[in-house]
Amino acid sequence: MKISPIQIKLSDSRKEKPNPETLVFGRSFTDHMFTADYEEGKGWHSYRIVPYAPVTLDPAAIVFHYGQTVFEGLKAYRSPDGTVRLFRPEENMKRMNLSLDRLCMPKIDEEMALHALTKLIQIEKDWIPTLNGTSLYIRPFVIANEAFLGVAPAKKYQFFIILSPVGAYYKEGIHPVKILVENEFVRAVKGGTGGAKTAGNYASGLKAQEVAGQRGYSQVLWLDGIERKYVEEVGSMNIFFKIDGEVVTPAINGSILEGITRKSILQLLDYWNIPVAERKISMDEIREAYEAGKLEEIFGTGTAAVISPVGELNWDGYKMIVNGSETGPLAKQLFDTLTNIQTGKEEDPFNWIIEL
């Protein structure tokens, strides 16, 4: 493929970098961003890296009205010798194209997007925090920016990549989170957009999350939209259960997001010869396992969440306290191995890392 040139306009000033000791998730942004435009008939063009700044959009832009937008999330790390490391970025670009297709949006050139991402990170490499538990979160996204109030796929789009130095996603960090099983609202149904990384999936989850937050829970666990019986995912992560020595996670079914961390954890478990199954799992089965003393661990996986142990699962008032509300040994081992591979403290036997 011929890589199109990227115009680079550097900022005249540099922002102050946040204190890594107090870094939260998603509140500060680097000095530059990448962007490109799309027009029907012309394709993607005008690739450029420019100073990070607000964007001007027509109030009739389709993204505001009908939510035609998709996003991705991945991370860059700096190893002890200063090398910049990206974790499986090609997987994110591939998934972004699946999401774009689901939303009737034009696909991006994955190679071009990776090239743009690499250039941007090279410019912003001093923004990658190195303290344990911190990283540079990368947010690629595409919006429909054509001004039109009819319900139809837009003819104009804009692609962005922005960067944000981050700490832990949950205030609990690696400590166990409390999760409420959602019985009233649903996130997605088969045939819907649950498998795509699109804004509407997150907006529709906010009400349940708000109620859960008021009750002291970090997130909700979504059940299937039809029978309200089978586990799907948590708002910001996929979910795993260790039951009687076997690790079980809901199978990808069209309404669950196919997490890249999820996929990596499945690979790691397999590598360690730990029995693992991707299948349907019902709340009844989880409750039975709990009552039989066989529910050993629950943890979530995600780019932002990394590995997040679950210490309590509340299903309709029935509270399951998992591993005495402590981080389980498997979640700890997975967290350590994954983050060590990501940061270059451990070998990468899977070739997940791209070094810049």
Ligand code: COI
């Ligand atoms: C990610 O893990 O990268 C996500 O996009 C989840 C988001 C809710 C922060």
